[in-house]
Amino acid sequence: MLMFKFTLAASAAAALLFPLPVAAEEPMMKLAGMLRCAAVYQVTSERAPKESEAQLTAGRHFLQYYMIMLALAENKPDDKFDAKTLKTLFEAENAIANSDAVLARVEGKTDVFAADIATCAGFRERQPELFASADRTIDTMAKAQASN
DSSP: OOOHHHHHHHHOOOOOTTTTTOOOOOHHHHHHHHHHHHHHHHHHHHSSTTTTTHHHHHHHHHHHHHHHHHHHHOGGGGGOOOOHHHHHHHHHHHHHHHHHHHHHTTOSSSSSSSSHHHHHHHHHHOOOHHHHHHHHHHHHHHHHHHHO
């Protein structure tokens, strides 16, 4: 499932490059936020019960954020910030989010990502066209994947 998510996200990112609506936030801050959101939703998806609504929702949100941040990274080729660099940064952020979840569990906390998820929801509310575009791309790619 994880490999499918990464393949789908990477393939769909190219489709988002041109129709990507203008971002309201400073691009690097937005990219940092997208990294955290993708990592939080990835960890949440991995820890949720299999095939549960929580896992499916978190997995969908992971794909949205991962695709959007890939598109943001590739949007300005002159900044030398490419998909490979982004993948490395995502892996680091994912490890941090995973550690946060482990530490929270040890400390008996249950809502470790509540603040992050609220911030991520804010991104979606401020950029509805961007996330709608990501959703259409995810749906198209999933249909193509299912027909193969």
